[in-house]
Amino acid sequence: MKVRLGYVAMSRTLDMITPSHTITYTNYLKEEQKEEKLDYLINCNLDSLEQILRYNIKNNIHFYRLTSKLIPLVTHKDVSFDYITPYINKYELIGVLLKKYDIRMDTHPDQFTVLNSTNKEVLENTNRILEYHYRILKAFKIDIPIIILHVGSSVFGKKKAIERFIYNFRQLPKYIQECIVLENDDKVYQVEDVLYICRILNIPMVLDYHHYVCNHNNDLDEYLKDILGTWNNIRPKIHFSSPKSNNKKDFRSHHDYIDVDSFITFIEILKKYNIDVDIMIEAKAKDEALFRLVRQLKYKTDYYFIDDTTFIV
DNA sequence: CGCTGTCAAGACGAA
DNA sequence: TTCGTCTTGACAGCG
Numbered sequence: 001m002k003v004r005l006g007y008v009a010m011s012r013t014l015d016m017i018t019p020s021h022t023i024t025y026t027n028y029l030k031e032e033q034k035e036e037k038l039d040y041l042i043n044c045n046l047d048s049l050e051q052i053l054r055y056n057i058k059n060n061i062h063f064y065r066l067t068s069k070l071i072p073l074v075t076h077k078d079v080s081f082d083y084i085t086p087y088i089n090k091y092e093l094i095g096v097l098l099k100k101y102d103i104r105m106d107t108h109p110d111q112f113t114v115l116n117s118t119n120k121e122v123l124e125n126t127n128r129i130l131e132y133h134y135r136i137l138k139a140f141k142i143d144i145p146i147i148i149l150h151v152g153s154s155v156f157g158k159k160k161a162i163e164r165f166i167y168n169f170r171q172l173p174k175y176i177q178e179c180i181v182l183e184n185d186d187k188v189y190q191v192e193d194v195l196y197i198c199r200i201l202n203i204p205m206v207l208d209y210h211h212y213v214c215n216h217n218n219d220l221d222e223y224l225k226d227i228l229g230t231w232n233n234i235r236p237k238i239h240f241s242s243p244k245s246n247n248k249k250d251f252r253s254h255h256d257y258i259d260v261d262s263f264i265t266f267i268e269i270l271k272k273y274n275i276d277v278d279i280m281i282e283a284k285a286k287d288e289a290l291f292r293l294v295r296q297l298k299y300k301t302d303y304y305f306i307d308d309t310t311f312i313v
Numbered sequence: 314c315g316c317t318g319t320c321a322a323g324a325c326g327a328a
Numbered sequence: 329t330t331c332g333t334c335t336t337g338a339c340a341g342c343g
Binding site: 022024025026027073075076077078079110111112113114117119121122125129152153154155187 | 323
């Protein structure tokens, strides 16, 4: 089993570089040269992204999550501009880097994306957000674009909320449906709920191990085979993080780093299935947490590292 | 210069 | 029905 590790959005090492420069709507309205301001921010963000990817290449990081704030105000309903054509060279250059150096990059829209919302406006926003993520992934010419979503709200109960999710999913354009992957969450939708939806819609499922620990009734082992099976011939993705603290209040929050022993425990469960996976390290210390985990794994296990972030079990 | 409150946006539970 | 909290990084504004 081959495991590749990844991190989210920003590098601790490149701490002066962010691909998420932004402007608030209020300040945008005050701005005299609106187009120039947006253009400046977009160029900043795309250049930062390129630098981060070059850093990933140097460090053999093959798995990375794009920030959802790459284009400022892009999904605001009262702001409209072409964020693809003027920057097509930059998108294509980044796309070439991804392909040439085998970096898997996906997106995970944030909490405002609620496909099963009962509020019409929220659903409209959600459609806009999904369209944006799709267009960005396409601009990078990513072969298998993946947008990771949560099921969303539980208004009127889980059963009705799941029905709404399925109904609304089927209203989406086919090309967006084909990108969506569902993740279990830490409060409402457990592994079995998400698996149920994924089976009906024939879409893959991302297992979030920390969310599973926060919110489960049954043993993970009962579901792992089915979860991995939802990916067909695509390499499955898994999210991994550790609780910020063991007290109830902070348990669900992410720790700066990864608890190596629980990571090893998880790998030992996973290795029975002997399938190659990509594991996204969701820790506040970002790539620093990834590299610390690798050092600890090298010390504590006999996993064979074929590069800085990839190992064989 | 550094700290703090605010931000376009949702959902939920407590008061 | 309204408010506080969750969560998060960027940034404006203030001292």
